Amino acid sequence: MSILELNGILRSYERGIPVLENVDLSIEAGEVVGLLGENGAGKTTLIKIALGLLHPQEGTVRLFGKDPTVHPVATKRRVGYVSENQVLPPQLRIIDVLAMHRELFSSWDEAVELDLLDRFEFTGRERIGKLSKGQARRVAVICAITHRPELLLLDEPAGGFDPAARREFLEVALQFLANEGSAILFSSHQMNDVERIASRICMLRRGQKIIDQSLDSLQESAILVTAGGGTTAHLQSMRDIQGCLSARLSNGELRSVIMGSRLEVDQRLTSAIRENEPRLSAISLEELFIELVEGRP
Amino acid sequence: MVPPSHIHITPGDDAPIYRQIVRQVIAGVASGDLAPGERLPSLRALAKALVVAPLTVKKAYEVLESDGLIETKQGQGTFIRIDAAKSKQKASERLHSTLRRLVIEAEVAGIEPHELQTLIQQATQALQTERRTKGDRA
Numbered sequence: 001m002s003i004l005e006l007n008g009i010l011r012s013y014e015r016g017i018p019v020l021e022n023v024d025l026s027i028e029a030g031e032v033v034g035l036l037g038e039n040g041a042g043k044t045t046l047i048k049i050a051l052g053l054l055h056p057q058e059g060t061v062r063l064f065g066k067d068p069t070v071h072p073v074a075t076k077r078r079v080g081y082v083s084e085n086q087v088l089p090p091q092l093r094i095i096d097v098l099a100m101h102r103e104l105f106s107s108w109d110e111a112v113e114l115d116l117l118d119r120f121e122f123t124g125r126e127r128i129g130k131l132s133k134g135q136a137r138r139v140a141v142i143c144a145i146t147h148r149p150e151l152l153l154l155d156e157p158a159g160g161f162d163p164a165a166r167r168e169f170l171e172v173a174l175q176f177l178a179n180e181g182s183a184i185l186f187s188s189h190q191m192n193d194v195e196r197i198a199s200r201i202c203m204l205r206r207g208q209k210i211i212d213q214s215l216d217s218l219q220e221s222a223i224l225v226t227a228g229g230g231t232t233a234h235l236q237s238m239r240d241i242q243g244c245l246s247a248r249l250s251n252g253e254l255r256s257v258i259m260g261s262r263l264e265v266d267q268r269l270t271s272a273i274r275e276n277e278p279r280l281s282a283i284s285l286e287e288l289f290i291e292l293v294e295g296r297p
Numbered sequence: 298m299v300p301p302s303h304i305h306i307t308p309g310d311d312a313p314i315y316r317q318i319v320r321q322v323i324a325g326v327a328s329g330d331l332a333p334g335e336r337l338p339s340l341r342a343l344a345k346a347l348v349v350a351p352l353t354v355k356k357a358y359e360v361l362e363s364d365g366l367i368e369t370k371q372g373q374g375t376f377i378r379i380d381a382a383k384s385k386q387k388a389s390e391r392l393h394s395t396l397r398r399l400v401i402e403a404e405v406a407g408i409e410p411h412e413l414q415t416l417i418q419q420a421t422q423a424l425q426t427e428r429r430t431k432g433d434r435a
Binding site: 195197 | 308313314315352353356398
């Protein structure tokens with residue numbers, strides 16, 4: 001059984017303007033799925049639907065085989081969640097917040113709690129309201145993983161972290177993964193972080209899933225084709241090529257991402273494009289992200 | 298044992314991280330930095346040191362193992378194979394796909410076959426010079 005199974009999800013906040021359209025996503029134990037997409041692509045909405053915090057207008061959600069909006073307690077018990085703008089009660093101390101969570105979750109692991117407090121250099125007596133944004137985030141992370149969830153949902157977990165704190169957070173996430181049978185779905189704009197821990201990439205563009213494949217195969221099969229002297233006719237013929245994910249004109253240069261081996265991609269180029277001496281190259285995840293956002297059809 | 302610090306990765310590179318690990322171990326064996334019989338860090342230790350998912354290191358080790366460069370001994374760990382540098386058959390198989398990519402890339406870039414040969418010779422010489430200077434220092 002999959003940990004999470006989304007099928008044909010449709011969600012719009014305004015009639016006729018879908019934020020998510022026909023999105024499928026399934027996550028198996030052991031997977032770390034990086035959810036990518038520009039701001040407004042639907043990442044937060046997708047995570048909230050997975051958790052049962054939002055209802056989809058169409059489609060089904062199965063979290064551990066159950067509908068999380070019908071079985072909120074049974075499913076949420078097995079999930080950890082860090083939202084983009086976590087709000088914890090400012091007047092409480094960290095230990096008070098943790099005590100509340102301990103009451104809620106029978107699987108709360110005090111050894112993990114102590115380890116994380118120590119790692120993040122908290123005494124526990126600090127007032128939430130006095131913490132920096134990054135420190136408050138760390139408290140949210142402790143709350144999300146100390147009950148040893150089977151699925152960790154992280155919405156921009158490293159937002160507001162400096163590079164050292166991001167590294168520390170990645171170490172904690174990797175340590176969490178050591179629990180067999182657990183999975184992570186996280187949205188992030190930090191491509192280097194995504195590369196370090198994700199096994200699979202799911203990318204949304206304007207509410208539609210445009211990429212869902214293993215990170216390794218994505219990196220090995222995405223080819224950037226650049227050619228000078230591009231016209232809108234070239235642009236169109238690029239878009240018609242099999243496996244084309246994006247194409248755009250940038251300062252007279254044609255830039256396009258096509259999936260396939262170098263040889264296959266080379267063979268698919270039309271003679272009109274060949275005349276402009278196209279160059280084929282591998283592409284980093286960050287460049288890929290930019291091309292897909294900028295070069296949408 | 299090889300300290301994990303011998304292996305470095307660069308997120309943001311064109312190559313996947315597992316491929317970067319594979320390349321560095323191959324380069325290490327080729328340069329002699331990694332001696333036959335030397336023990337590699339465990340999956341977990343290397344994953345922890347590099348701050349990457351253990352699955353990524355596992356994939357790199359699997360590729361290296363199927364290429365005949367390393368071997369895992371039950372309960373003892375993972376080692377550079379004694380015959381790693383000599384395993385010519387495996388090496389040619391491995392090189393075949395790399396060379397194919399190289400040839401295609403050269404073709405696409407308009408580099409003539411004889412120019413490519415010169416480039417390969419230059420790279421070989423550079424490596425030899427590098428080794429000599431290393432030897433001098435040692």
